Amino acid sequence: MKNIGFIGLGVMGASMAGHLLKAGYSLHVYNRTRVKAEKLIEQGASWEEDVPSLASKCDSIITMVGFPRDVEEIYLGQRGLIENARTGTYLIDMTTSSPELAARIYVASKKRGLKALDAPVSGGDKGAREGTLSVMVGGDPEDFDEVRPLFEVMGKNIVYQGEAGSGQHTKMANQIAIASNMIGVCEAISYAIKAGLDPDKVLASIAQGAAGSWSLSNLAPRMIAGNFDPGFYVKHFIKDMKIALESADRMGLDTPGLEMALSMYKKLALHGHDNEGTQALFRLYSAQKD
């Protein structure tokens, strides 16, 4: 396993591909806009003109793109990976995407003698940059064992979760936990401010106890400072919550907290804040009239 393909060189993908290059793998890259590949090409990556030509040269191919529709096209399209990869190739989708699509890709791959894994990550651009991502993997366990060294180059907390789609399901559980908690964090900080307290002092009292969370420690201070820069984009969080809600609906599970969070984030996006960080949810509270 020496020739690795990497498709999707956004902020996350570029960092992850960079780690593979540094680890000594021969890296073939493709991205919709070539300019994002320039730095990796300088460092030794080979540019491929399209998905089929990349597929023709690689033993393992990683994808890290935007939306499920992009994943679907790259895998299942006429000029896609499943049609064009060499027999025995590992196809690893690290995009946060639909569990149901991951299962379909697995089945289609199997038919063509390809080995598909879904392996979404958490940890954000910082985790990608520092190689400390959490990687949640679904697919056949022997395939996971085989490509695990690639994950170890990009991440720290690598867990095999089960059959195809299980990586995506795990990521959905992650996003579901975040969704309602963001509401709680916004309401706690809004309440503190409205009550005339110093919200930083309130954090000093509550952030280390039973109310504590990653979001409270990391995002509440940005809310208080009025800093709504991404971080994790509102538009991407909306995408993830939609997938999670569809998936929960399909399983017959009611998730009222997730529904509430999604509708609040949609409202936030309607107000033009979809390119801000998820902490911008606080705007819906601070905009309430006195």
Place this chain on the structure above:
Amino acid sequence: MKNIGFIGLGVMGASMAGHLLKAGYSLHVYNRTRVKAEKLIEQGASWEEDVPSLASKCDSIITMVGFPRDVEEIYLGQRGLIENARTGTYLIDMTTSSPELAARIYVASKKRGLKALDAPVSGGDKGAREGTLSVMVGGDPEDFDEVRPLFEVMGKNIVYQGEAGSGQHTKMANQIAIASNMIGVCEAISYAIKAGLDPDKVLASIAQGAAGSWSLSNLAPRMIAGNFDPGFYVKHFIKDMKIALESADRMGLDTPGLEMALSMYKKLALHGHDNEGTQALFRLYSAQKD
């Protein structure tokens, strides 16, 4: 400040009073049911027959009782602390109670030459037992400085939050953050189970990242194990959320996440689970039909 009164010897209060006794203070105790005082009496505490006789002997009096109505009676009733305490006494309510009531007690105390502080805690019975409570204090800053040594005997993270009521407001912010997060934790775990994942493995993937929280790390494993023992009682959490919601309403702040959590916990209580721990919210999800 040598004679300390302590009213309310439940699980929390008994532990807190015990620390004061060990620290060498002369402790006078009163509780509705005397039996809960026996152990402290054996260790050297003086039993007082009622609130007035306790009040007549103490320089600082701490209360740790159940509900705002109990606080109101003990402070503002005919046979209460404000009527019966000696001029200059520090009155410290560590019950989680209403910020508005704390402000009323402060004003009534001031008129009688008494010094009232609201100082609710977080950290639960474990924090009380180990003397590691977080103490959130409202009232006059010079009074806080004076009684701070008492807090240091009972807690670790002691923060002065501002004028009377600010301690309670801070505790409300704490409970508000927990409320919505409990929904997120339940939905994440329910989703994982419904998707056929091993929820313990899912926790291994998500508990240390952006979805991480005290509740996810500490309560989700109990949900998974079907262990609904308290911990923090559903009935007490409902009390706290009611106070928080009333207080938010009074300030004109919409808190839809808090409202949803309160209505879900009320439903849980209606089903007879009010004496379980707050992680029992998970029952509402696991009871959903396939």
